Amino acid sequence: MSTPIRILLADDEHLIRTALAQMLDLEDDLTVVAEAVDGEHAVTAAVKYEVDVAVLDLQMPKLDGIAVAERLTELLPGCGCVIVTSHGRPGHLKRALAAGVRGFLPKTTSAVTLAAVVRTVHEGGRHVDPELAAEAIAAGDSPLTPREADVLELAATGAPIDDIAARASLSPGTVRNYLSNAMMKLDAANRHEAVAIARRMGWI
Amino acid sequence: MSTPIRILLADDEHLIRTALAQMLDLEDDLTVVAEAVDGEHAVTAAVKYEVDVAVLDLQMPKLDGIAVAERLTELLPGCGCVIVTSHGRPGHLKRALAAGVRGFLPKTTSAVTLAAVVRTVHEGGRHVDPELAAEAIAAGDSPLTPREADVLELAATGAPIDDIAARASLSPGTVRNYLSNAMMKLDAANRHEAVAIARRMGWI
DNA sequence: GGTCACCGATGACGTTTGTCATCGAGAACT
DNA sequence: AGTTCTCGATGACAAACGTCATCGGTGACC
Numbered sequence: 001m002s003t004p005i006r007i008l009l010a011d012d013e014h015l016i017r018t019a020l021a022q023m024l025d026l027e028d029d030l031t032v033v034a035e036a037v038d039g040e041h042a043v044t045a046a047v048k049y050e051v052d053v054a055v056l057d058l059q060m061p062k063l064d065g066i067a068v069a070e071r072l073t074e075l076l077p078g079c080g081c082v083i084v085t086s087h088g089r090p091g092h093l094k095r096a097l098a099a100g101v102r103g104f105l106p107k108t109t110s111a112v113t114l115a116a117v118v119r120t121v122h123e124g125g126r127h128v129d130p131e132l133a134a135e136a137i138a139a140g141d142s143p144l145t146p147r148e149a150d151v152l153e154l155a156a157t158g159a160p161i162d163d164i165a166a167r168a169s170l171s172p173g174t175v176r177n178y179l180s181n182a183m184m185k186l187d188a189a190n191r192h193e194a195v196a197i198a199r200r201m202g203w204i
Numbered sequence: 205m206s207t208p209i210r211i212l213l214a215d216d217e218h219l220i221r222t223a224l225a226q227m228l229d230l231e232d233d234l235t236v237v238a239e240a241v242d243g244e245h246a247v248t249a250a251v252k253y254e255v256d257v258a259v260l261d262l263q264m265p266k267l268d269g270i271a272v273a274e275r276l277t278e279l280l281p282g283c284g285c286v287i288v289t290s291h292g293r294p295g296h297l298k299r300a301l302a303a304g305v306r307g308f309l310p311k312t313t314s315a316v317t318l319a320a321v322v323r324t325v326h327e328g329g330r331h332v333d334p335e336l337a338a339e340a341i342a343a344g345d346s347p348l349t350p351r352e353a354d355v356l357e358l359a360a361t362g363a364p365i366d367d368i369a370a371r372a373s374l375s376p377g378t379v380r381n382y383l384s385n386a387m388m389k390l391d392a393a394n395r396h397e398a399v400a401i402a403r404r405m406g407w408i
Numbered sequence: 409g410g411t412c413a414c415c416g417a418t419g420a421c422g423t424t425t426g427t428c429a430t431c432g433a434g435a436a437c438t
Numbered sequence: 439a440g441t442t443c444t445c446g447a448t449g450a451c452a453a454a455c456g457t458c459a460t461c462g463g464t465g466a467c468c
Contacts, residue, residue, distance in 0.1 A: 409468100410467105410468090411466100411467085411468085412465105412466085412467085412468105413464105413465090413466085413467105414463105414464085414465085414466100415462105415463080415464080415465105416461100416462090416463085416464105417460100417461080417462085418459105418460085418461080419458105419459095419460090420457100420458090420459095421456105421457080421458085422455105422456090422457085423454105423455080423456075423457095424453105424454080424455065424456085425452100425453080425454065425455075426451105426452085426453075426454085427450100427451085427452085427453095428449105428450090428451090429448105429449095429450095430447100430448085430449090431446100431447080431448080432445105432446090432447085433444105433445085433446085434443105434444085434445085435442100435443085435444085435445105436441100436442085436443080436444100437440105437441085437442080437443100438439100438440085438441080438442105
């Protein structure tokens with residue numbers, strides 16, 4: 001164990017971040033050399049300190065964990081990315097893997113697992129939580145076209161059609177068509193149910 | 205510092221719980237004597253180990269942190285309750301204080317604060333995150349009647365009126381009236397926006 | 409070059425909503 | 439005893455919403 005694995009830890013929740021940092025530091029082959037409170041800081045800090053593994057919370061301000069991973073695979077190819085998340089939706093896992101993430105864990109996993117996955121990822125391996133993987137396979141791919149997903153996301157606030165149309169720079173009729181399509185594909189009775197379903201699947 | 209403060213730590217996220225436990229244990233006047241993965245276990249464990257302070261995550265399976273606090277103030281009056289949460293909504297703080305909680309912190313606060321608050325609460329004091337307190341004061345009380353809140357909660361899934369009426373055992377017309385009232389009080393354009401607002405305020 | 413999917417739009421139609429006035433019963437407070 | 443609030447309901451009306459057929463334009467793919 002010549003030099004310990006250099007880790008970046010990114011999580012917007014101060015309490016959680018410092019607790020995890022202390023915990024990882026207890027392992028003598030791991031050392032947390034940088035912490036970040038949001039996605040932007042995570043990217044700059046990872047590059048600056050040339051970390052071996054980035055442990056990223058999925059939901060963060062400015063850039064989410066997946067967006068950070070995308071940038072890091074470009075800017076710092078030697079760095080492995082591990083995503084940790086409270087709410088593991090199937091769609092997130094797919095996007096994460098597409099972004100070059102090699103570790104994906106829910107926060108419900110045990111502490112020893114995290115350390116183990118950090119080591120695995122550092123050695124070039126992959127580890128995805130088995131339960132999440134099963135869900136992702138069962139859920140399949142998003143049936144929504146990019147535009148449908150956009151409009152559905154705008155509909156998530158509960159705003160009326162005209163507002164959505166204005167914000168999307170579309171005609172109200174077009175918005176209704178897209179939403180109608182999405183509802184059919186998601187088997188929902190109205191757009192709000194469609195939003196709920198798409199949310200649960202991680203498609204928006 | 206004769207005997208250390210005995211702490212129960214309840215959080216359904218394994219990773220977070222163990223990390224926090226380790227962190228709190230590092231303080232030599234604090235000791236985590238019990239951990240729980242959900243509200244029910246939290247109550248039984250707190251009673252069994254006669255803990256001095258219960259550190260409770262707000263969102264947990266079976267019983268949320270506030271419900272646990274309510275039971276503990278009855279079953280174990282000497283025990284102080286501290287709620288820790290990711291999403292601090294104004295309404296939650298009010299309900300928590302009403303339930304006898306004496307510490308309320310978002311997970312974004314620093315680690316030293318948590319330890320300090322545990323000590324404060326153990327000595328009978330109170331501590332509420334200043335920002336959350338300000339929000340709660342600004343937000344005011346819920347303008348919704350109990351029934352309006354019920355119906356609004358049922359509307360949260362996005363189900364159509366008839367479904368809501370069936371599940372609430374009400375006439376569809378009555379449901380529409382309640383929702384209309386709620387929308388007026390919350391200044392929302394439709395019930396889904398009303399749901400979003402009530403959610404943000406912690407009123408449902 | 410034809411097929412197909414996606415984007416964007418329009419118009420018509422029927423249904424679901426939201427709004428409002430109004431009613432009656434019970435409970436609470438003055 | 440009167441006022442006020444919540445609960446529950448009805449009916450009528452207008453606006454918003456969901457559905458469908460249809461159109462033109464673009465880019466991908468065989």
